[in-house]
Amino acid sequence: MSAEDFRLHGYALVDWIAEYVASLEERPVRSEVRPGDVRRALPDHAPEQPEPFEALLGDVDTVVLPGVTHWQSPYFFGYFPANASEPAILAELLSASLGVQGMLWATSPACTELETHMMDWLVEMLDLPTAFRSDGPGGGVIQDSASSATLVALIAARERATRGAANRRGVRDPLVVYASPEAHSSVEKAVRIAGIGSENLRSVPVDPGTLAMDPAALAAAIDADLAAGRIPAAVVATVGTTGTTAFDPVAEIGDICRRRGVWLHVDAAYAGAAALCPELRWINAGVEKADSYCFNPHKWMLTNFDCDAFWVADRSALVGALSILPEYLRNEATESGAVIDYRDWQIPLGRRFRALKLWFVIRHYGVSGLQAHVRSHVALAQEFAGWVEADDLFEIPVPHPLSLVCFRLRSGDDDNRELLDRVNDSGLLLSHTRVGGRLTLRMAIGGTRTESRHVERAWEVIRGLARGEAPAQMLG
């Protein structure tokens, strides 16, 4: 593509994006296509000859958009947000254009050093333990997701617990990992991948009111395994669970782990961004006792997916487990020991220049702007929770300290399922979980463009539908 054509198509796409973003409010969030619809609109065979860019962009409108669930809609309240923002989008464009592959410091020093620097900035911005800073034995790295962060944390824990034997001989020792049943599914997935086995993941009971891990039960479980000759390798504590934003008592868990030499990984994937605000830093109480920690700027800090920020207090077990240096990657900088090679901090070898989007986002909004973003969503969620609580039809079964509100009709699962379907049919999007075995709706507020009027409108729709009132189609 000539430079001139690139400019023309680039401008056209920028315009398309600006229009798409402006149209988001009018679009029903959830795609209504049925399985196979998108494929049926695509040719069976790849084109032999080039096609004009206009044809591609045209098909984005006609083929792709109908099959898109609009995660960036201000009415997207499902799952957790994956909030994108303009500076992050432009940084992704820049990263794609530079096209550097940052597996080694030497293959693009700026890719590594900007990343280390952003991870150090974040330690300060979130008031995380100084042990996570890169100027000591610890340090931070961008992973694609919290799933991968959990996996590398378990690999490091496995390395430490077996003094490297698991890497050499395979997992022969009876390793055990602990998490609550409210922990993310990626914990079980990582336990499987790492060869530890699902049966060796202990499900530590939670307090039924808060869904937070019971530390006494954890201590008892670890001690029982120790007594039986097993090797407690890691505990995964969650700061803001996926289901309900429950908070495991990290300080107590940390003491239990330290006393027994067990690796503590803290998964703050969603909630971690709240620590931008001093008044919300209680979420990280005890994190100084963790061996590793992660949160996702791609969830609630305006930085496009994928961007998980992962730290270790001591990088030796992580790097020891994941480092292999073949001849074709040998270089002077690596051998000097003066640089970080992030390929040794992650599962894949290759890596994109993702620090650019953190840099653009932090500078574009400033810390104050990011704080304002978090505060506004927390305030909106509290306001929403107030409306729900004041309504006799509904109840709120668990605490909602941040921007997720779990709520349900008092009348039972069938009614809640029907309400969820109707709400999602109306054009906005909620998701669900189970609390105490009962179907519960999740209202996760955190979209880049979600304002009070969107939350108000959502409540009108939910409230109306719960009463069998009209609004069949809110949007579109």
Add this chain to the structure above:
Amino acid sequence: MSAEDFRLHGYALVDWIAEYVASLEERPVRSEVRPGDVRRALPDHAPEQPEPFEALLGDVDTVVLPGVTHWQSPYFFGYFPANASEPAILAELLSASLGVQGMLWATSPACTELETHMMDWLVEMLDLPTAFRSDGPGGGVIQDSASSATLVALIAARERATRGAANRRGVRDPLVVYASPEAHSSVEKAVRIAGIGSENLRSVPVDPGTLAMDPAALAAAIDADLAAGRIPAAVVATVGTTGTTAFDPVAEIGDICRRRGVWLHVDAAYAGAAALCPELRWINAGVEKADSYCFNPHKWMLTNFDCDAFWVADRSALVGALSILPEYLRNEATESGAVIDYRDWQIPLGRRFRALKLWFVIRHYGVSGLQAHVRSHVALAQEFAGWVEADDLFEIPVPHPLSLVCFRLRSGDDDNRELLDRVNDSGLLLSHTRVGGRLTLRMAIGGTRTESRHVERAWEVIRGLARGEAPAQMLG
């Protein structure tokens, strides 16, 4: 950011990129910064207040670019290319803007269905086995890299070899994996991560002339392990090794594996794109006997990193090993069984909309354009090899059937190391490997904008420097 500002900054960035691309030819490929230089140019603390976009873009020029090794330069001949292209760059911009997270079909059906469709297109474009198509028990998925493809292949192999026991109980059985010493380092990394252990990775000897795996030695190694009561779980064969593009004899290896029920994964990360051209499809002889296969469109098919195309002939072991369905992800489409949820085909849960870039690239160039791209690089490499062979100072120790030429001064390691340093100081970039224990230079041709004049100029520089002639600084 307002829509108006987004347009302005977006246009400015598009212009910046067009100028960057135009300037690539003038820039020395390798960054010359020393460790710490980039960080020293960055403020110690994140800004409290927002900064203007112009300041960010300005700092890209002054802080980032000096620390960038220009992977997209036509003079980048190191490692393997990670070739980007304008349609892929624009597709990345689109993907970032839609900001969808395709963990489930339901969370954006187009993200899943376009991906499945592109993977089926590629099966046809590369003349891969029809078993890899999605309309049978097999299918394809985009991974971030071949490292991750190898890991999920081993997880699937482990699942099949232990009938699921490794996932449940952990790796308790004596599993064994086989690869040649020329296989990519990610094989050992995956063997470690999967809990199988480096000591259980057998290094199968190669033919010293071709560096291809010796199938008789493989059969003997497997049979010895079987006789000893161990469980041969997987063989990783390489189609185009990283060091020298050696080709393991996949057809023979496949027969050996099938007879013994061992999973065969074929890693064609770099070379796989060559199969776009019918005359180069010999590289995939025997691949119909593989259980899984991958190649990287991000290496040599003009699709920005990251994009690894991974297929399985039967998806049951893969999905069985990696599937976990927590309540908050339950949905009607998944439960109907009528859709693919790609989270079950990969390590992380979340995923970006990467199929867009394959779609844009294939349509922008057409199959004929992609073939022309591969053919031109192969021809340039053969021409380059001819010049090297005609020069008494040099020798070519291994075959060079595609676009990588491994060559060296006859005079020994010290001279080769010095030549490599001087060549890279001059502004272009080569990397190195060892062949028969001796330092060998790697000239990997595959840049999006690499033409004959760049290869000619590179040879002039290499030839001149080998003779102690002048060109200290070729570029910049």
